[in-house]
Each structure stands twice: as structure tokens, then as C-alpha cells.
Amino acid sequence: MHEYAQDAMTYVRNYGRPDLFITFTCNPKWPEITNLLLSGQTSSDRPDITARVFKQKITVLMDYIVKQKVFGAVRCWMYSVEWQKRGLPHAHILLWMFDKIRPDHIDSIISAEIPDKQTDPELHSIVTTSMIHGPCGVHNPESVCMNARFPRPLTAETISGNDGYPLYRRRSPDDNGKSN
Numbered sequence: 001m002h003e004y005a006q007d008a009m010t011y012v013r014n015y016g017r018p019d020l021f022i023t024f025t026c027n028p029k030w031p032e033i034t035n036l037l038l039s040g041q042t043s044s045d046r047p048d049i050t051a052r053v054f055k056q057k058i059t060v061l062m063d064y065i066v067k068q069k070v071f072g073a074v075r076c077w078m079y080s081v082e083w084q085k086r087g088l089p090h091a092h093i094l095l096w097m098f099d100k101i102r103p104d105h106i107d108s109i110i111s112a113e114i115p116d117k118q119t120d121p122e123l124h125s126i127v128t129t130s131m132i133h134g135p136c137g138v139h140n141p142e143s144v145c146m147n148a149r150f151p152r153p154l155t156a157e158t159i160s161g162n163d164g165y166p167l168y169r170r171r172s173p174d175d176n177g178k179s180n
Contacts, residue, residue: 004078004080007078008078008094011076011078011094011096015075015076015096016096016100018094018095018096019071019095019096019097019100019101020071020093020094020095020097020101020109021092021093021094021095022092022093022095023090023091023092023093024057024058024061024079024090024091024093025084025088025089025090026043026050026053026054026057026088026089026090027130028042028043028044028050028088030053030057032053032056032057033046033049033050033053036049037049043087043088044086044087044088047087050087050088050089051089054081054089058079058081058091062077062079062093065077065093065095071095071097071101071109072097072098072099072101073097073098073099074095074096074097074098075096075097075098076096077093077094077095077096078093078094079091079092079093079094080092103158103160106158106166106168107157107158107169110158110168111168111169112152112168112169112170113169113170113171113177113178114127114128114178115127116178152167152168152170153167153170154170154171154172154175154177155167155168155169155170155171156169156171156172156175157169
């Protein structure tokens with residue numbers, strides 16, 4: 001792990017701060033995992049399968065990002081993989097772009113909003129079943145997400161925070177956002 005940190009600092013020295021930080025998490029419901037499990041097994045029973053499928057998925061993801069230039073031309077990239085307590089790997093990906101991402105460009109790349117169910121029902125289903133944990137908020141005020149930083153306030157556009165953490169656009173219904 002120390003070597004990864006050294007490598008990252010070398011990249012920062014040469015190319016500046018990374019433009020994008022992406023977290024990619026293994027989904028234990030991926031059919032490539034579930035199809036290989038025996039009856040009664042879960043992904044945590046077969047870390048060998050989980051690790052192999054995750055490696056294949058992250059390789060495809062990185063090829064897609066770099067070769068298809070979905071965010072633009074990538075100058076360099078790196079990632080490290082960690083294993084969560086529940087036995088699933090996730091990767092922290094850093095990307096340095098040739099054309100730096102400007103603050104006014106962030107909302108075209110990153111969304112912290114739940115997609116509209118009528119406009120894109122498939123994406124709405126993916127986000128609400130795979131990317132939201134809970135219950136939290138009024139349903140569970142003791143949830144770990146209910147600390148000083150969450151829930152984040154609603155904002156009409158992304159704002160660069162002074163603490164290094166952006167406030168991503170999460171529009172209120174008054175700003176053409178959705179309430180659920």
C-alpha cells in the first residue's frame with residue numbers, strides 16, 4: 001500500500017491533482033458471480049470467484065474509460081483495490097485528464113441525483129437498488145451516514161467546497177429537481 005501512495009505522489013508532482021476520483025464497488029448480485037455459486041452459498045463464501053469477476057470487471061471499466069475516452073483523453077491513471085468488511089472488493093480510481101475538468105463542467109459528468117423514473121426507468125432501478133443504502137434520515141437517525149456531512153444540502157449546481165469536498169448538484173423541486 002505504501003508503494004501505491006508513493007506512486008500517487010509522483011503522479012501528483014508531475015501532473016497536479018487528479019481530475020476524477022471514482023469508486024468502483026463489486027456487486028455480489030452480478031450474474032458472473034451468482035451463476036458460479038452452489039446452492040446456499042453467497043459471494044463471501046467464494047472470495048476466489050468474487051476476486052476474479054471483480055478483476056475482469058475493473059479491467060473492462062478501465063479499458064472503457066481510457067480507450068473510449070468517456071470523460072475525455074486520459075493522461076494517466078491508477079487504482080488500488082481494497083476489501084470491505086463484508087467481503088467485497090472495491091477500487092479507488094484516480095484519473096488525470098489531458099484537458100482539465102473545469103468546475104462548470106462537473107454537472108455534465110457527475111450526478112448525485114436519482115434519475116427520473118418515467119424518463120429512464122432502468123437507470124432509476126439500478127441507482128435505487130444498488131447505490132442507496134439505508135434506511136437513514138428520519139427513518140434511522142442513528143445511521144452512520146447521519147454525521148456532520150450527511151445528508152448534504154440541496155443545491156442548484158455543483159459548488160467546490162473549501163474543505164476539498166464538493167457539494168454536488170442535488171436540485172430541489174423548486175430548481176426542477178425531484179423529491180423522490
